[in-house]
Amino acid sequence: MNSVYNVIIRPIVSERSFDLMGQNKYTFEVAKGAAKQEIADAVEKIFNVHVIKVNTMSVKPKKKRVRYQMGNTRSWKKAIVTIRDGESIEIFGSQAAG
Numbered sequence: 001m002n003s004v005y006n007v008i009i010r011p012i013v014s015e016r017s018f019d020l021m022g023q024n025k026y027t028f029e030v031a032k033g034a035a036k037q038e039i040a041d042a043v044e045k046i047f048n049v050h051v052i053k054v055n056t057m058s059v060k061p062k063k064k065r066v067r068y069q070m071g072n073t074r075s076w077k078k079a080i081v082t083i084r085d086g087e088s089i090e091i092f093g094s095q096a097a098g
Contacts, residue, residue: 004042007034011091012078020080026089030056030079039079047089053082 011017012027020027030039040051056079061072083089 004045007031007038007042008046021088023082024085024087025080025082026091028079028081030077032058032075032077034077034079036079039081043081043083043089049087049089050084051081052084055080055082 007030009029009031012029014027017027026043028039028043034042036054036056039054039056043049043051056077059076059078061075064071064073
């Protein structure tokens with residue numbers, strides 16, 4: 001990967017990801033070819049926090065139908081990043097549960 005901004009694509013916004021923020025775990029969509037160490041380095045540089053652990057998973061596509069045409073959603077990679085206690089990532093300002 002060439003840049004830390006190419007590793008982290010976007011934060012994931014869901015009820016589960018907001019619940020995990022209370023445990024200092026933050027969820028991001030990341031580049032498919034990104035390794036755990038690259039993800040940890042990118043989060044540390046972008047958000048100025050200390051990463052303890054990175055869990056990654058590949059999200060498989062789901063079958064969807066649009067009118068008469070069958071298709072699939074895209075496949076992507078998700079990372080759940082655990083940071084040190086006492087630190088936080090202000091993704092949505094003061095809305096983060098904590």
